[in-house]
Amino acid sequence: MSNVISVADLNKVDTFENIPDAQLQWLIEKAEVVELKDGDVFFKKGDPITNTHFMLEGRLSFRAEQAGQFREIAIIEKGDITGTLPFSRTKGAGGMAMATQDTTILSLHKDFFREMIRDHYELTEILVHTMTSRVREFVKKSEQNDKMMALGKISAGLAHELNNPASAVVRSAGELKEQLKLQPDNFKKVITMKMDPNQVDAVNRILFANASAGPQQMSLMEKSELEDDITDWLEDRGVEDGTEIAEIMAEFGFNLDTLEELYEYVPDQFFPPVANWFNSVLSTEKLVSEIDEAASRIAKLVKSVKSYTHMDQSPERQLADIREGIRNTFTILGHKIKKQKIELKENFPEDIPQIKVFISELNQVWTNLMDNAIDAMPDGGTLEIAADFDKDYLRVHIIDSGTGIPEDIIGNIFDPFYTTKEMGKGTGMGLDVVQRIVNQHQADIQVRSKPGETKFTVCFMRNL
Structure with a gap:
């Protein structure tokens, strides 16, 4: 042109x-x-x-x-x-x-x-419309960015936290499937045994007393010594694969006294199939317990995420205990906390009052502040969440023992797109989101920092 x-x-x-x-x-x-x-x-x-x-x-x-x-x-x-x-x-x-x-x-x-x-009215009008559209588009984009950042943090945390229990379910289910393949042969050997009802009752009592107690806690050395003793005892009585059976028996707390009691009720020729039957029952019990524990962990994580995002709940302000949102955030960021070997500390008053908040939005505040704190401690440290209150205000403190924020940039940290993180590791929108959500609550946020301690304080009015 x-x-x-x-x-x-x-x-x-x-x-x-x-x-x-x-x-x-x-x-x-x-x-x-x-x-x-x-x-x-x-x-x-x-x-x-x-x-x-x-x-x-x-x-x-x-x-x-x-x-x-x-x-x-x-x-x-x-x-x-x-x-x-x-x-x-x-x-x-x-x-x-x-x-x-x-x-x-x-x-x-x-x-x-x-x-x-x-x-020049018409020319001015298009500029005013541009201003209005700019504000509307910025708000829309910011809200979308907020959601995507929160989703990103939830997804990353949830993927890591779900991976272990999900893998445990898959592994245990596979082992259980293999274990069940052995059941027909073991059952055939057991069903052909001739034992009187009193003997059967005694064997069942010993088996299920230990099975219902579940795996026992003991040191690696104690467990190893017990396995060796049980292996020798079983092999002396003609039981093949004594090492495999001894491992599961030791785990469920069987000892030589228990085995001697069992041996009193089982004729010699029937003891090997009974020992194999014990192995099958205890192995199945262990695998089912592992699957149950892993599934419960998954259910707990899903419940935490649902509470964190406030799914199926009204988007309006609601009375809430801020400790619940903070603890759900711990769950979401748990993989990162463990990975960086960060010690968590809570210091909440027992009688902390509830306040009216937008629950899901406030959880974004905790997530962004804690995520930044964790990033400031790449070699480990302490993350403390504390609270105090008086008749007018409730204050929440997020304190980390990281590198601190340099004095020359601390005034810029709430600016949009401002970040000191490497490209791809931060958008510079996290604290801007925090500031806007805090303002939405008619609250206030302050930061104090020095090497070894950075403290963000969010102050809420109690009587809104």
């Missing part, structure tokens, strides 16, 4: 479709034409924003700085309006803009806004 812009040129741009020609002529006379080549930088981070920019041709890529690198956050194309707008409080660029095509921009300085508002 030529440096000389005409009203006819502007009429070809949808943005100016309903603007009177006289107003377009005024815009052409007051504005400056900016021509950019592919790869030219239009503005840099920190540059003052003093103009409204009308995109006539080409494309601009808006990029935010993140840990020394730039990440694309928006594309501006023909017909779009960017830069400052009437009544906007924007002062400086939060990132940089680069042309990714040959680009033509009509740029109007804000010094002409007063005249435009006074004399």
